[in-house]
Amino acid sequence: MKKNLALVWRRIPQRYRLIGSLCESCNEKFFPKRHFCPKCRRKGKIKDFQFSGKGSVYSYTKVSVAPEGYESMAPYYLAIVKLDEGPLLLAQIVDCEDDEIHIGAKVRKAFRIMNKDGKEGVINYGFKFIIDN
Ligand SMILES: [Zn+2]
Structure with missing residues (x-):
C-alpha cells in the first residue's frame, strides 16, 4: 500500500500540493x-x-454509503471547496460535525493520508479539508 501511495504522489504531485497556474x-x-x-x-x-489551501464550502453532500476502501470513514462529507483565490475543487471534509458544515463555512487544507485500503485509481478524492473556525 505504501508503494501505491508513493506512485500516486509521483504521478500528480501538483494536485497534492495545491499547485495550479497563474496567468x-x-x-x-x-x-x-x-x-x-x-x-x-x-x-x-x-x-x-x-494556492494557500484556504477557502470556503461552495456546496456539500453527506456520504453515508462509502465506496470500497472508504467504508471505515462513512459517514463523511464531500464538498466543492471554493479556494480563496477563486478556483473550485472537490474535497473531503474531515473531522467535521453535522452542525459545523454549511455553505460558506471557512475551510483549510489538511494533510492526511488518502484511502489506505482502496485500490489505486478507483476513487480518489484527492484533498481533505477541515473546518477552519
Ligand atoms: Zn489570462
Missing part, C-alpha cells in the same frame, strides 16, 4: 494546472501558482 497577463488563477489561459490565449503568460 500573469490577466491575473486569473487556475486549478488544476493549465498550460494556456482561455481568456488570453497565446498572449497569456502562465506560471506555477501555489
Whole structure:
C-alpha cells in the first residue's frame, strides 16, 4: 500500500500540493494546472501558482454509503471547496460535525493520508479539508 501511495504522489504531485497556474497577463488563477489561459490565449503568460489551501464550502453532500476502501470513514462529507483565490475543487471534509458544515463555512487544507485500503485509481478524492473556525 505504501508503494501505491508513493506512485500516486509521483504521478500528480501538483494536485497534492495545491499547485495550479497563474496567468500573469490577466491575473486569473487556475486549478488544476493549465498550460494556456482561455481568456488570453497565446498572449497569456502562465506560471506555477501555489494556492494557500484556504477557502470556503461552495456546496456539500453527506456520504453515508462509502465506496470500497472508504467504508471505515462513512459517514463523511464531500464538498466543492471554493479556494480563496477563486478556483473550485472537490474535497473531503474531515473531522467535521453535522452542525459545523454549511455553505460558506471557512475551510483549510489538511494533510492526511488518502484511502489506505482502496485500490489505486478507483476513487480518489484527492484533498481533505477541515473546518477552519
Ligand atoms: Zn489570462
